[in-house]
Amino acid sequence: MRDYLHQLKMIKLSPDIILFDLFKTILVFLIATSFALCVVEMNVISDNIFGVYMFGVAITSVITSGYIWGLLSSIGGVIAVNFFFTYPFFALNFSMSGYPITFALLLLMSVLVSALTTRVKKAAVLSAMRENRSENLTKMSNALLSANTLTKILEITVDFFSQSNQCSVIGYFGDPTEPEIKLLKAIQNNDELILNSPLELQVAKIAFTTNKISGVTLESEAHNCKGTYIPISVENRVYGVIGLLFENPDNVLMDVYKFSSIMVFQTILAIERQAIEEKAQQILLEKEKEKMRSNLLRAVSHDLRTPLTCIIGASSTLLENKDKITEETFDRLLHDIHHDAQWLIHMVENLLSITKISSEGAKVKKQDEVVEEIVAEAIARVHKRFPDASIYVSVPQEMLIVPMDATLIEQVLINLLENAIRHAQTVLPIALKVFQENKEIIFTITDYGKGIDPARISTIFEGDNGNASVDSNRGLGIGLSLCKTIILAHNGRIFAENQPCGGAVFTFALPMKGES
Known part of the structure; x- marks a missing residue:
C-alpha cells in the first residue's frame, strides 16, 4: 500500500x-x-x-x-x-x-x-x-491456457499488459535487435514511433542482456528514454522483453513492477508449457516415424519378394530353355518380366516418396496447385500402366486452389486408383470425385467390387497385410501406408469404408487455401 x-x-x-x-x-x-x-x-x-x-x-x-x-x-x-x-x-x-x-x-x-x-x-x-488486476490476471491465465503458439502467447501478454496498466506495450521474443517475434500495441498515435526508436531499442537490449529492469525506473540509473523494459526471464534464461510506455512516466513505480512480474511469470509458464507440448509432439512424431519404418519393412518384404521371384523365374526359363519354348510362351514370359519390372519401378517411386517426407528434418514443401491439373496428371499416369482401366472423373467447374506438394498428392491418387483397379475384382469402372466441403477439398475413389474385409478397415493404412497371401495383396501395404503418411504430412485426413451396395470408398481431405 x-x-x-x-x-x-x-x-x-x-x-x-x-x-x-x-x-x-x-x-x-x-x-x-x-x-x-x-x-x-x-x-x-x-x-x-x-x-x-x-x-x-x-x-x-x-x-x-x-x-x-x-x-x-x-x-x-x-x-x-x-x-x-x-x-x-x-x-x-x-x-x-x-x-x-x-x-x-x-x-x-x-x-x-x-x-x-x-x-x-x-x-x-x-x-x-x-481487484481489477486480479480479474485481468485470471483472464490472462485462462487465455494463455488456450494459446498454442508463441505468437499467440506474446499477443495475449501484450494485450493484457496494456489493459492492466493503461499504457502502450511492445513485446519481443528473443534478442530485441533480432527478435523471433515482435508485437506492439500503441494507445497514443506517437507511441509506436517512440517504442521503435533506436534509443528505446538499445534500452530493451540492455534489459535482455543484463536480465534487469531498464529504462524509466525508480532505482536504476536513467537512460534518457521514455519506456520501461522488463525481461521475460526465469533464473538465468531470458526469453524476451516487455516494454511499457506510460503517458506520465511518474506513474512507473514499484507497484507496477510487482504486478508486472506476476504477469511475466504467467507468460513464462505458458512458454514452458508450449515447449513441453512441442517436445511431446516431437516424441509422438518420432514414434509415428518408427512405426512407419516398421510397416515399411513389412510391406517391402511382401511387395518386392513376389515380382523379383517372378522375374528371376521367367528369365531363368528363357535362358535355359530358349530353344524348347514356343514363341507364344516366349512372349508371355517377356510380358511377365516387363510387368514385374514396371511394378518394381512403382515400388521404388513409393520408397523414394516415403524417404522424402520421413527423413530427419525434412518438411513437405507446399505450393498453391490447381486440383484439376493434379487429377489429370494422375489419371494420365494410371492409364499408361492400365490402358484398359475405366475411370470416371468428377471435378467442380470452378477452379480449386490447394496448398500441396503436387508430386506427393499425385502419388496418393495413383496408389489409390491402382489399388482399386487391382483389388476390386470387378469390370465396373472406378469413380474419382473431387468436391469442396467447408474449408477442405475432398477426394473420393470408389470401386464397385468385393469391398474390404471389415476386420482390416481399421488397420488398412498401417501396412499390415494380415493373413492374406503376398501375391493377392501385392502393393496394398506399402502403397496405403505411404498414402497415410503423405496426407498426414499435409495436415489432412484419410480413411476407408465399405459401401452398403458393395465395393470400397477411399477418401482423403486436404485443407483448402483461398477461395474457389
Missing part, C-alpha cells in the same frame, strides 16, 4: 484538476457554513458547531485529490467557527483566554479526520485497482 500511496503523491495534477478541486473545496465550505448558520439560528445546535465543519472536511477529502484540500478545509473550518460562532461574532479574535489551545486542538482533529478520510479513499482505490 505504501508504494501505491507514494505513487498517488507523485501524480502530477493538471491546472484544470487543481482549479476543479479548489472549486469543490470552496463549495463544500460554503454549504457547511450555510448549514451551520441555519441550525444555530434554529437553536438546533449551539455547541460543538465545529462538528459540521469536520463533516465538511471529510467530504472534501473524499471528493478531491490529495491531502492539501482537506488541510485547507480544516483551516477554513477553524477560522469560520471563530468568525461566525465565537463572541465577538463576525470578527476574528484569537486572543481569548484558552482559545489558542482550543484552536490548535480543533485544527488537529480536523487534520486527522482529513488524513484518515484520504487514507480510506486511497485504500478503496487501491482495493479496486487490485
